[in-house]
Each structure stands twice: as structure tokens, then as C-alpha cells.
Amino acid sequence: MAPPAGPVRAPQAGDAAGPRIRAARREAGLTQQDLAAAAGVSRQTVIAMETGDYAPSVYLALKTAQVLGVTVEALWGGQT
Template identity: 80%
Template sequence: MAPPAGPVRSSTHDGAAGARIRSIRREGGLTQQDLATAVQVSRQTVIAMETGDYAPSVYLALKVARTLGVTVEELWGASAS
């Protein structure tokens, strides 16, 4: 079963997770468009994740983490640093 379509706005701003996504993406030499293409979303969705304005579905979070070579917990975990 596919996740529901459409954006999911985060109920709280999570800039720390966004900064981790951006940092790991850049360390891996990926552009926002590269990541978007790899996880099959728009570049605008990647921008929204990086600014903390978008709460991805579990399905998308797993795809992002796998593409970046980290765990979901490393990106969005409460104890992530």
C-alpha cells in the first residue's frame, strides 16, 4: 500500500533534523535535485525537509536515510546530534 499523496506539514519546526539532512547530503556530494530524484520527490520537498517545514512519511524517511547511508534515527532521532 502506497503512502497518502500530498505534502504533510510538520506540526513543529525541526531545524536540527533539516540541518543533519543537509550536512549529510552535502558530505555525500549530492545536490538537492540528486536526493529528490533518488527518493522520487520534488526538489521543493527536499528543501522543505531541510528547513524543517516538512514531516516525511515513515516510507519517505526510510528512503532518505538509505539514500544518505544513515539510519532514520541519525536524521530524526531525538538523541541525534
């Protein structure tokens, strides 16, 4: 059985990672394109993470946090 087509939706419970990513990106003074280039992904991937439409791999979560100068837990830890 094939997995469903479409984006991988992040969990709804405590789904505040997107706004935290956006806030951390802005605080770091980065555009979506800047973050995408530094993390090695497309700008559309950054947009999808910020809107909660994409749950990144562990590698991308670590890279994103590193680029933003925060911990993974600060972005995806579930704190609101």
C-alpha cells in the same frame, strides 16, 4: 472537520533534523536535485525537509536515509 491547509510542520522540540539532512546530503556529495531524484520526490520536498517545514512519511524518511547512507535515527532521532 478538514485538516489545516499548508505544509506539515515538523515538531519544534529538537527540530534539528533539517540541518542533519542537509549535512548528510552534502557529505554524500549530492545536490538537492540528486537527493530528490533518488528518493522519488520533488526538489521542493527536499528543501522543505531541510528547512523543517515538512515532516516526511515513514516511507520517505526510510528512503532518504537509505539514499544518504545513514540511519533514520541519525536524521530524525532527536540527537543534536
